[in-house]
Amino acid sequence: MKNTKLQAFIPLFYLVWSDDHLTQKEFATLKEFIVSKTGISVEDQDFLLSKIDISNPPSRNELAQWKSDIEKIIQNKPFIKSVFELAGALSEKDSDIYVSESDFLQLENDLGILGEEVIQNFKTKANSFTANSQTTSNFDIQKITALLDGREAAIIKKVKSVISRPEFAYETSTDIHVFRETVYKWCKILADENLGNMAYPKQYGGGENIADYFAIMETLSYHDLSLVIKFGVQFGLWGMSVQSLGTEKHYAKYLKDIGSLKLPGCFAMTETHHGSNVKGLETTATYNHNDQTFTIHTPNKNAQKEYIGNAAVHGQMATVFAKLIIDDHDYGVNAFVVPLRDSNGKVVDGVTIGDCGHKMGLNGVDNGTISFDQVKIPKENMLDRFASVNEKGEFESPIPSDNRRFFTMLGTLVGGRIGIPRSALAAAKSGLTIAIRYSDQRRQFGPEGGAEVPILNYRMHQRRLLPPLAKTYAVHFALQYLTNRFLNKTEAEMQEIEALAAGMKSYSTWSTRDILQECREACGGKGYLSENRIDALKNDTEIYTTFEGDNTVLMQLTAKNRLSEFRKSFGEMGSLGIINYVYENAKTAISEKNPIATRKTDEEHLLDGEFHLQAFVHREKTILASAARRIKKLVDSGLEPYDAVNVVQHQMIDVSQAYLERVVLEQFQKAIETIEDQQVKNILQKLNQLYALSQIEKNKAWYLEDGYMEAVKTKAIRKMVNQLCWDIRPDAVALVNAFDIPESCLAAPIAAL
Amino acid sequence: MKNTKLQAFIPLFYLVWSDDHLTQKEFATLKEFIVSKTGISVEDQDFLLSKIDISNPPSRNELAQWKSDIEKIIQNKPFIKSVFELAGALSEKDSDIYVSESDFLQLENDLGILGEEVIQNFKTKANSFTANSQTTSNFDIQKITALLDGREAAIIKKVKSVISRPEFAYETSTDIHVFRETVYKWCKILADENLGNMAYPKQYGGGENIADYFAIMETLSYHDLSLVIKFGVQFGLWGMSVQSLGTEKHYAKYLKDIGSLKLPGCFAMTETHHGSNVKGLETTATYNHNDQTFTIHTPNKNAQKEYIGNAAVHGQMATVFAKLIIDDHDYGVNAFVVPLRDSNGKVVDGVTIGDCGHKMGLNGVDNGTISFDQVKIPKENMLDRFASVNEKGEFESPIPSDNRRFFTMLGTLVGGRIGIPRSALAAAKSGLTIAIRYSDQRRQFGPEGGAEVPILNYRMHQRRLLPPLAKTYAVHFALQYLTNRFLNKTEAEMQEIEALAAGMKSYSTWSTRDILQECREACGGKGYLSENRIDALKNDTEIYTTFEGDNTVLMQLTAKNRLSEFRKSFGEMGSLGIINYVYENAKTAISEKNPIATRKTDEEHLLDGEFHLQAFVHREKTILASAARRIKKLVDSGLEPYDAVNVVQHQMIDVSQAYLERVVLEQFQKAIETIEDQQVKNILQKLNQLYALSQIEKNKAWYLEDGYMEAVKTKAIRKMVNQLCWDIRPDAVALVNAFDIPESCLAAPIAAL
16 A cells, blocks of 8 residues: 555455455445545545455455465554554554554444454464363273172173174164064073073072163174063063062973073063053953853954064064953953964964054064064963962952053063163263264364364363253162162162152153254264264164053153152151141251352352252252142142143143153262262262252253242353353263264264273 | 833943943942932832843843933933932832932942933034034135146146056065166156256257156155155256256266156265265275376265165266265365166176165165275366366365365255255155145044044044145255255355255154054055055155255254354354343343233133244244354353254254254245235135244244243143144145145045045
8 A cells, every 4th residue: 555554444344345245334334434534635435445345355365465464463553452453553653643543443333343352353363262172181080890799790791792692783774574583692692691691590590680681782882782681571571570470380480481582482562552551551451251261352453463573573472451351350461371383383373463664763672563462372481470360260360450460460560660770871981972072082173373172172062962861870879779779678668669660661761862862963074984883872762752551641640659659758747747847848948048148159059969959859859849739729629630740731741840850960960979089079069069050050940930940050051061161071981982883883084981 | 121210220220230330349339329329119129130140131122221311311301310210210200219319429429420421422423513514615626736836837747747647556565676666767758758857958958957857756755765865866967966066068968868767877975974074985096196087985885875875776976975086185075977787788897786685665766785896987087066086187276265165066966955855845745745734635534423534524633634734845845945945055055055955854754754654554454555556655754854965964954054144143143142132132021021921821822823923933033043042051060062053953953953944934924925816815824823833832842931821821732733734624625736736646545535
């Protein structure tokens, strides 16, 4: 430029041309400004106006020159803080330019330019903290693995070594017939390794170790999930139904062959029209006095057995649930062993098998339908632990109520509601391992002039993956607790444990559903390719929220149990119970809901485990009492109880949710208390805090409505969640590596070490 | 019983034995009670105690007898309201029993029995309102269809008739090679019907009708989504890149053959290491002065083109995005037409094609990778609308900034961000049609003694499906609006429309993701079978949240646009702008945030559209201003702008979310204003209210934190959402039928009429 003073305009020109279109409005603003500066000669004004001619933009070279001029100045004069100072420096007369600082600021304002941001953008970016965050190692990974595996370490190690063998290479055929045979073959290998019969009594060849059986299910879930479900159908559902509902004669006859997979079988409960409401099953087992047999029959198409695993191809027998009829009298649902195929695979007369065909996932499992047309079975095929027909052809049972008996039978099968959430947990671990390892390596965008940055350094990405990581750790310990409760159960605890299992099954499988969704999206296009396995993990576990009990229905079961425990505790407290309860609650509320507590936002408080647990417990208690009151009020006002429960159905889910969250937090806290290694303890403490605070954040509307927290506190919690994510990020890869999933099982190329 | 007075105990015995285990505690309570009643003889006491012997429960027949005794009494004496009255009636001495009413109530309390509920349970249940809700028809379905189709009704009808032909029967093979050929064949039929070239200029055989093109994309989405994407890759991405980035010579040479599918092609932008950050692409196009050619080259494995549709099998050419290099100088990313295969399908020398293989969905689309090893193309293959190399071998462009030019090029391709959300919307409509029809027919559970009830009558099921239905209608009108804005755009509006398209693409595809998840779970096991098509809908649309721009990245783009508009509006307002803005906002806040407004819960207010829009606008404005302030504060405090944006990344998503929700609500409201038919208007009004209130409910934590609403109001809104779901339920089937999806496309057996 002829007049060096004009150089002062370079930053403005560069900014209007490079960042945005030069709009009519910008042009008008700049023109007005230039023309109004009477100190500039008309010639110079024309020159300046020529640089903002919409129809004749500056050339690429001119733009590059401007940029380089600006960068040079900023590099040489690091004190420059504003566009005005920059302009002065460029004019080579330092601040002796045509315009006053306030005029210039007004112009910047009119053009929508943020001065300081502009200057920052021209500086070389070396000190970006976003760019600098990276994976480090702050603890001994193996110590965490040992903690997670606990007493089951030996069997876990064995299973991992089996599924890492070459013959367990993933099946890539999309032909379901091929896939089903591969999975069957895998099951056979596991049976040969004595893994299938682990829970059966020793006298029938089993390992008599239920804890190990659950650990096997969970560890197998690092491999193909069709394998896990096929395994679970055969050794869990089919075998355990014989063991739990049958008696000695059935054990002797079947258990060994079931455990060796010589006798593949099914668990035939669900019917087309009866999934959740299994009490309404319509298949009949009619007793024939003349030859002491039962006739198994499917009265209509909608009473056919549906989705039955092992039915379409391999099953030779099935535990069939059917209404027992003696002399036209209905004795409720009971269980019978019914042959389906001979050992050559030929379907027996009277049985019709359908194939459920291709499914969203689990295509290695041969789900099918089964119909019975007057199929006769001998009397001893009735699984008669809880009910039987005596020699005189009379019904006998130690449990008089049909309803009660049926739910007792179902109660013995609750193990499935421990195996499934543990399998779901393993799938979440696999997904997180893949997504977190990838996000640590995948780079995208970066500071101006700097290298691209691992996407795990971005806040949204951390928010997507790290609270789920914390939750996965938390659920791990809660499922360990559930398992231990189940293994050491007393009769009196059964209902509570069944309700806990129903709830944890929902909690864990929904958690896995959400986590794998985040993992898929967090891996972008790579997450969509089947080779990276999120496809299989996600689609296979999709049905986990439905089978072994629909989650929404199970959550209501859990809630009903909580409500009935609540009522009982009133009973136990005597008639003053409810008054005392309300009084006690009010006391707590007063101490925890004072203005200081509801607004407390210091870091020590927000990270305090006692605060977390109190907040969870308060929520649990309050929601439970409120739901109980509401149902009572509705019934009092004349509603049918059935309608009243429907009205509060939404709240019932909250009752369970709040209960389960409290259990999960509590068990995670207890597990951490036992840890001695300080580094391990530190990192798990952080995960625990992240779990607690991200749950509170999720539920913050409730806390605000309740008055337990004020806005200043919920906002501080949001910031703390962000901070914890940031603090945990460097350890994230180590934390997923601690799951110790065999590399051959992970298999995803994007997760390769 | 010998002593009829003892009959008074029947209800208690029945209740403790039938509903629950008789626990030790219950036994002790009852025993203490019986023994304490000195009026009862020892003999009678022994008799009573024999009925609560844990080791000797009553027989099934005895239980049945008790139940029948109770039912008979209750039927004969409908005035009975308590267990005490029931006991009296049973003793045949009416209230002359051994115990006082207060003693009895105490006992009930100790046993945890809710008297009134018990009595209700014994009554015949005929008046359950849950059971009585059912599908009705309150409006003319075809009028809604006509409203939805609007001016595109003719082309929609044509497309529906084509995809209902027998040759469009769904491909059931799981072999991706078979599937890909089927989809290619379908595309050929659509091209023959002149549907592919609908957007191209008439002089090249096209229909010159972009509105129709979008309607075709959306309507095709009722059929297989692989078809839609293959169609979109060929006629949209490949064809439109030639049309938007090329000039006359390219149109003449290619457009006709593209439109007829004689020349299948690709859109090769994404590279393995550059998905979101496409500015960083590494493929080079080096200009050769000697023979006036370009050399296209892939410098390293991670710079290969990835996920490219049509690449693995069918593509003969591709629009390749590459950095233009002239004399070692980098002129930024530009576009070039590069041959991949000859017309016999043989890959040309220097090109290497990979196959992305099996994917989570869209397996009818042949995605592949492409690498170039020094592939020479003639100079005229540069798509030269925005940049070219002149005869002297010099770079020329009307847009000097490389950055600006590249984003201008991308801007011309924004149509994809309209086609994809509209396709996603159609998939949500299909899913909802299947799930709502099924839920209207599927029955499970019911009132005591009554028939089972359609699952759509349950609150949780309504909450799962009906707010999504409302949202789907809302998004429909918002996407119509987006399309109209795009079709009538002026230069000045382009950035705003691009930002809106980016945002609506995310909003609609995330909405579809969530809706199809609910649909799958709402259909239980049936929803898992591929035959019911939620599998395909869900897995095919899974990648919609990633391709055409990762949703999280797009939401940040939209937010950045909102922030820059916000800054500009300050600029336009002059330096007092921000003060005025804050002042105006404060005024609104005062009028809308007074204690009466924040606590107002009357029905008229809660259902008022003006209240809804005000609440949405307030949220939008407040979040935007807060994010702007926060970024400024962070930068002022010395943070790199790149880091500052990362710190608030979470809020940036909220900025976009709040903006999009406001647009969606506003457009739905505007569409309803134009409706004349009162019945149609009524039901859409309800849907609109449900959309508005369920969004407010979702965001209620924000409203509570902000002080715009108090707990009493957010709680009332929750109830109103429940009520609206209940009110809309009878119309739900009609509302999905109004989407008018061809039955052959729905195809799901569970959705059959």
